[in-house]
Amino acid sequence: MTLLKAVRGTRDLLPPETELWNRVEATARRVFTRYNFGEIRTPIFEDTQLFARSVGEETDIVSKEMYTWEDRARAQSEKSQSLTLRPENTAGVVRAYIERKLGEAGLLRKLFYIGPQFRRERPQKGRYRQFWQIGAEVIGPPSAGSESPLRDAEVLEMLASFLDELGITGWTLVLNSVGSSTDRPRYIAALREALKDKAPQMCADCQRRAETNPLRVLDCKVPEDQPIIEALPRIADHLDEDSKAHFAAVLAALDACGVPYTINPRLVRGLDYYTRTTFEFTHGGLGAQNALLGGGRYDGLSEMLGGPRAPGIGFALGLDRLILTLQASQSDAAPNLADAFIAPLGEAMNAPALTLARELRREGLRIELGDGAFRLKKSFEIGNKLARSIILLGEDEHRSGILTVKNFAAGEQVRVPRADVARHLRP
């Protein structure tokens, strides 16, 4: 029989690595809560149209990387529906914002999410087909201040604090503005116009990009193409006064609070819905996947999805990559040991041992329970690997209520009244 395996691009997360995941997620919840964000959990699959309309039909994500299937009709009256495992979470959040009328209160909504996303890409280190993202969105009616550059700066400052609090050093914040929802199409049109002449002299990838996604031409790394790219129209020259002022205000706020950044006029994001501020936090040592997180403003997204005007800004952080970065930067942690290993001496002591374990666990201690069928030597060997101390529970101890407790590191063995054991073991 063929052995079943986790499907390509998916994997099992196991202890002790999952402790690190929990720590990162707990830190995100703690930090984001200080900024008054609340958690949202959207469905893991949505109507395919949601992603086609928000992320963009022409993007690689939608055109070739989605897990899409036709949900069969269960009755004559029911239509089949094209469903897709979410490739990112902003679209789902904005869909919920519209559907649940979250803007009606007239306040900003500040929502974060933690969950798996799915893209059918070629797997690589730090890139999986089921990958995890932590993200947050600030969205609301313009009257609530959702367009304010202060929101952009606040989100960026929050991310800097989050990475700092995790102990990640060496990150770089890269910023750009891709213009308002009217600037952006105008700039893309200008770019297309300029590329009509220039594209044929460029690399094959750029010739393709010129057709499908002209903004990505700016990202090209082929040396021969650089002079041509330098001569192309610049985004900065196509920003209207409001967008220029917005970007300047974001930078000023970052300067004021001391968050360092660099501006990269060529930073463009792949998703269609981005407007004005776009950003990335990058980190060395991630190979080709050097972006830890990315995000930006999406002032027109709600309207693209048929909702009210609801400008927003958000980001998505690749948890898989963040974990890699943390693992690379920290030395191997000491094994996480239980407080005690209980060794019943003889199978008659099994039930009393479970009772003792119950008492100690209710005291909040982390207890590993052995088995009376083990020879004592084996109990010591196992206990030494799993716990800081071993508690012997034989006939004597059971009768007298005086337990034998030995600390492995110190090699010290003492007799402790049962009532005092929890206090004795507590670190």
Place this chain on the structure above:
RNA sequence: GCGGCUAUAGUUCAGUGGCAGAACACCGGACUGUGGCUCCGGGUGUCGUGGGUUCAAAUCCCACUAGCCGCCCCA
């Protein structure tokens, strides 16, 4: 989706046509109420999968699968 490298024990790896190996880990014993250190014993394996060549294949050939690296793109 494209190009390259790789796949042998739980792990890291050696083995390039002739009995499947090392280190660490693991299991048993020396030691029936005492771990670590020591000593003795044990290989725990569909050599990624399926074909082919050969008297003989872990080794050579083909296909497939998976991982890694780069590209595309992206978190």
